[in-house]
Amino acid sequence: MTTIDEGRHMNIGFAGIGRMGAHMVRRLLEAGHSVTAYDLYLSADSLPEGLEAVTVASGPSDLARADVSFSMLPDAAATDDVLFGEGGIVPAAASGHLHVVMGTVGPTAVRAFASRAEAAGVAVVDAPVSGSVSLAETGQISTMVGADADQFRRLQPVLAAMTKAQFHTGPVGTASVAKLAVNSVLASLNQGIAEALLLAEADGLTASAFYDVLGSSAVAAPYVGYKRDHFLDPDGAGVAFPLSLLHKDVGLGLELARRHDLNLPQAATVGNVLDRALATGLGDKDMAAVLEYLGLSDQP
Known part of the structure; x- marks a missing residue:
């Protein structure tokens, strides 16, 4: 050894x-x-x-x-x-x-x-x-x-x-459990930011002005800061973590939850959104493309 x-x-x-x-x-x-x-x-x-x-x-x-x-x-x-x-x-x-x-x-x-x-x-x-x-x-x-x-x-x-x-x-294996649990929170936060941006913009607040508020708020996790460009300028920011991989990770977490007979409604909701976003062809885009999917008028 x-x-x-x-x-x-x-x-x-x-x-x-x-x-x-x-x-x-x-x-x-x-x-x-x-x-x-x-x-x-x-x-x-x-x-x-x-x-x-x-x-x-x-x-x-x-x-x-x-x-x-x-x-x-x-x-x-x-x-x-x-x-x-x-x-x-x-x-x-x-x-x-x-x-x-x-x-x-x-x-x-x-x-x-x-x-x-x-x-x-x-x-x-x-x-x-x-x-x-x-x-x-x-x-x-x-x-x-x-x-x-x-x-x-x-x-x-x-x-x-x-x-x-x-x-x-x-x-061995416990680290993978921890990673799936962390990514469950991450996926929920990712969707939460997207939904908050849609809500803010729907009644006249600019995305950049709202993101300034979000980044200094009680929910200003590090993720909020380093994903700013991916939400506000997705074409310029490129791809840091593809939506397809987030979909895979959330799916693994939900599979683990089913094995233990857990009811995780938030993770299930996020998983359903990622299923549909993937079906619309957004898998190769950054995970922040959940915003693009939620903004579609003809969501499946």
């Missing part, structure tokens, strides 16, 4: 060089680590700016040779393929290898991954993150870590290179 010490140079495997993953890998490089990265669309000629020192893997199995490997992938299916598919990490890894699932796949999937990997002597833990792409760029995102105490101690120095705070939530 590899020991991870603070300040020690490490060889790190990383699968998933997307909006979040690219910034996280850059911060690992800046902390002095070596990174071997895998992504379906990654090649030595297409490395994002700041990642020129990355070694591009020919397949996920190359990541198994690292001291520790991470994945930041959009869903359970993609993570399953990288871990267990042909040329995956787990079949190629030596006993004692540690893999960290940082994508939001839900507790059921990550616990199943951990159980399957254990049979091969590989440990799988979860460490999903909370925060925007811009916060990932500056290392200001936080991470929840589902692992045993020793695994958390080993991982914390590496995670600290990518995140501002690391919360040990308990055994």
Whole structure:
């Protein structure tokens, strides 16, 4: 079992060089680590700016040779393929290898991954993150870590290179529960902002004037501040977190609620709105596009 010490140079495997993953890998490089990265669309000629020192893997199995490997992938299916598919990490890894699932796949999937990997002597833990792409760029995102105490101690120095705070939530899977609960609140706040903007503008208040009020009000969570441009200038702001991924996360949360016979009317309402927004073709837009959907006169 590899020991991870603070300040020690490490060889790190990383699968998933997307909006979040690219910034996280850059911060690992800046902390002095070596990174071997895998992504379906990654090649030595297409490395994002700041990642020129990355070694591009020919397949996920190359990541198994690292001291520790991470994945930041959009869903359970993609993570399953990288871990267990042909040329995956787990079949190629030596006993004692540690893999960290940082994508939001839900507790059921990550616990199943951990159980399957254990049979091969590989440990799988979860460490999903909370925060925007811009916060990932500056290392200001936080991470929840589902692992045993020793695994958390080993991982914390590496995670600290990518995140501002690391919360040990308990055994594997608990971090994914925490992430789904956080994103349930986030999705509700996202819809609340959209509805408030529509209400304000309907009776003559400008969106920018109202947002100034909102940003200094009792509900001025950090999300309100850093999503201002996405609500007021969506074309200029671009996409930080696609509506399709929020839809996936809320769906996982509702699935977990059903497993425990919970009635969560707010989450259910937000989930229904996201279902319909996705059906209108807004999935690739930023999650703030809920405002665009709610503003449609012909909502399905």
